[in-house]
Amino acid sequence: MSQQGDGAATARYKQAAAEWAVDGFVQPGMVVGLGTGSTAAFVVQRLAALRERGRLLDVVGVPTSRATEALARSLGVPVSTLDAHPVLDVTLDGADEVAPDLSLIKGGGGALLREKIVAQASRRVVIVVDAGKLSPVLGTHWPVPVEVMSFGWRSQARFLESLGARVTVRHGAGGEPFLTDQGNLVLDCAFGPIDAPEALAASLGARAGIVGHGLFLNLTTDLVVAGPKGVEHRAR
Numbered sequence: 001m002s003q004q005g006d007g008a009a010t011a012r013y014k015q016a017a018a019e020w021a022v023d024g025f026v027q028p029g030m031v032v033g034l035g036t037g038s039t040a041a042f043v044v045q046r047l048a049a050l051r052e053r054g055r056l057l058d059v060v061g062v063p064t065s066r067a068t069e070a071l072a073r074s075l076g077v078p079v080s081t082l083d084a085h086p087v088l089d090v091t092l093d094g095a096d097e098v099a100p101d102l103s104l105i106k107g108g109g110g111a112l113l114r115e116k117i118v119a120q121a122s123r124r125v126v127i128v129v130d131a132g133k134l135s136p137v138l139g140t141h142w143p144v145p146v147e148v149m150s151f152g153w154r155s156q157a158r159f160l161e162s163l164g165a166r167v168t169v170r171h172g173a174g175g176e177p178f179l180t181d182q183g184n185l186v187l188d189c190a191f192g193p194i195d196a197p198e199a200l201a202a203s204l205g206a207r208a209g210i211v212g213h214g215l216f217l218n219l220t221t222d223l224v225v226a227g228p229k230g231v232e233h234r235a236r
């Protein structure tokens with residue numbers, strides 16, 4: 001799932017931002033949260049390329065999805081678990097939409113729950129994006145993914161509609177309902193521009209059956225954004 005499309009220029013910006021972030025934030029011996037999606041894949045590829053040059057050999061990654069774990073293993077990047085490393089030095093991850101205060105919508109790849117767990121366990125959360133992800137107000141360009149248990153999911157859909165969302169059940173490429181790594185459904189909730197994300201997050205967080213949502217508030221410590229003018233770093 002991709003909002004802006006993955007044109008060649010967008011892919012180049014994602015790669016440039018990912019490489020800048022790895023080079024700038026990953027130090028020898030660190031335990032690094034590895035996000036999910038095409039930008040996070042560039043992070044994993046950079047770590048693998050540096051390993052091939054004999055650098056960052058003792059860095060260990062904690063993947064946020066089975067897909068990222070498979071990629072890291074295939075490229076020879078060592079992986080571990082959050083249980084083995086309950087506090088991470090830094091996490092590098094992408095995002096779908098980034099507001100000026102560095103709050104985010106995430107979960108386009110369906111890994112929102114593990115991504116948030118890993119981000120909350122990290123001393124530093126570095127979000128890596130192409131400039132097309134920047135937005136004046138969360139919700140302007142992207143729905144909020146909400147992960148729900150399949151038990152009673154229609155009840156959650158009605159609840160989300162009562163909050164003002166247009167709700168779509170996410171499906172996989174083959175037309176089957178998309179299931180997260182936890183076996184849950186994702187309801188993509190188009191709210192339009194969200195005036196009060198904290199209040200919305202509180203409502204979502206209080207509802208039984210909702211196991212996670214893609215509003216990432218007060219988690220980003222650093223943003224690395226790449227676009228036609230180059231790479232820019234913003235710290236919160």
Ligand SMILES: O=C(CO)[C@H](O)[C@H](O)COP(=O)(O)O
Nearest residue numbers: 037038039094107108109111
């Ligand atoms: O939240 C995510 C996955 O759950 C991704 O970080 C987000 O969807 C951005 O993806 P990409 O880097 O492919 O544009």
